[in-house]
Amino acid sequence: MADAVKEKVKVSSAPDGSAPPVVIDPNREPIVVVDDLHIIYRVYGAGGKGNANNALMRIVRRQNRPSMKEVHAIRGMSFVAYKGDAVGVIGTNGSGKSTLLKAIAGLLPPQQGGVYTAGQPSLLGVNAALMNDLTGERNIVLGCLAMGMGPDEVKAKYDEVVKFAGLKDGFIQLPMRAYSSGMGSRLRFAIAAAKSHDVLLIDEALATGDAKFRRKSKAKIDELRKEAGAVFLVAHQLDSIREMCNRVLWVDEGRLVMDGDTDTVVDAYVEATGK
Template identity: 50%
Template sequence: MGAIDYPVFLEGPPCVVIDRVQMTYRVASSDDRATASRPGLKGALRRVLRKPNMVTVNALKEISLVVERGESVGIIGRNGSGKSTLMRLISGQEAPTHGAVYASSTPILLGVNAALQPDLSGDQNVVLGCLAMGMNMDQVNEQFDKIVELSGLDSAIYLPMKSYSSGMSSRLRFAIAAAVNPEILLVDEALNTGDAQFGSRSKARMNELRAQAGCVFIVSHSLDTIRDMCTRVIWLDKGDLIMDGPPIETTQAYQEFSVHLSKGNNMSARRIREEARSNLVATRILERASGRRTEGR
């Protein structure tokens, strides 16, 4: 596996620099081979009452990336591969166990669980969400019609958000987040709404953001969404960076990997994974950047 030596200064081109980042968690496990071997009620009672074993989970193994201005980066992988963990580290919601994340401005994380109020109407949530992102009321009024148009909600914007479908809620969250013109926008599974018109509008909006010297990160299980909206795709698997390349090439390799797994062809899937990882050109950060960062030990 080769490597690119990348000197990094945040006064220069990059939007986001991920420098030798790792993320581990200590979690409780009920697995106890000795106790599990004891059958019957007494064995079950011991498993309930005893202190749980604490195990280390490597959510993200060492990874270094540099994301330039104007890039739209797709993140793909199986459940539990580290996709959402990486997004939380970039957004600053969590600090990495090791390494550091540097960003040229504060990233805006848009996820399907973004905190809006279901009992309030859509228009009230627009105001609430925009104010929470630092806009004033004049800016909210200026952006309101654009937000409604992008969301495609029309008159439903005045209904309680709890009456929305998951797709309607996701569209509104995206429209609110995109209204603030963030330099770094993180989208976590919020575009899989099955709405072709919204897909076209959201793609156009993200192209505008990228044209304004920003960058976009997208996590999605929809490979069509990733191919349509991204200029670069990274494939994560069990915390490892497997591939970092063009959308068509990377999604095709991941799709072949997934098909073999679904058919039980584990050896073929492993071969595709190992071949992709062996061809990965790793990034090495030569100098630490100054500016905003989220750092571990």
């Protein structure tokens, strides 16, 4: 990494590879604190096929369950996100971006370290899990209720959600299984955006949207940033990250490579990976 870049951004890996201690800026309001976070997935039955022979061998060897493989997906990450931050998370496939978001949402228990959030984190699409067999209309109502809105609030917001999603005429009355992936993600985003969130986590949800929808989403994210604490966005499209984020975390093999302002980190990432 170029020395000039190192000077501009806080590089989060200590020389021995361990996560440095978190330092909180006393002049800003911390919303998410990730402190030396480690996440390990345990995959059971990774050692072989689940057939009768293998089961017999396990009995003979007195193994009482299939072999287990550990995947150390997050290997000591520390950072602080402050009020008003829109944080982009970039990295190659399998680098740990989605795992980091799930951990911030509280869906994965840390093996070591911790995640502290001021307020309730919402992972887009999970908090309002939509149902394929129900119409868009029913999903809006159920999704908004699932996010904690009252029936009157849902009624008041309904038209706004439909307008924001901007589906073709008549689609809102069709079951969601009839939607394209882009239409599904528009509706998911529109539902999530109907409520202000303390911490909003968006994982690739905008990837399938077209340019016009991305522009609308950016305006919405800016609005949410003002009301909410912080927004995190995972995306492979670096354009979305450049448009929507003021700060970027570059993740590789479960570690933070760089944490800094958007252009500096994205430029360094492009230079390093050629993407």
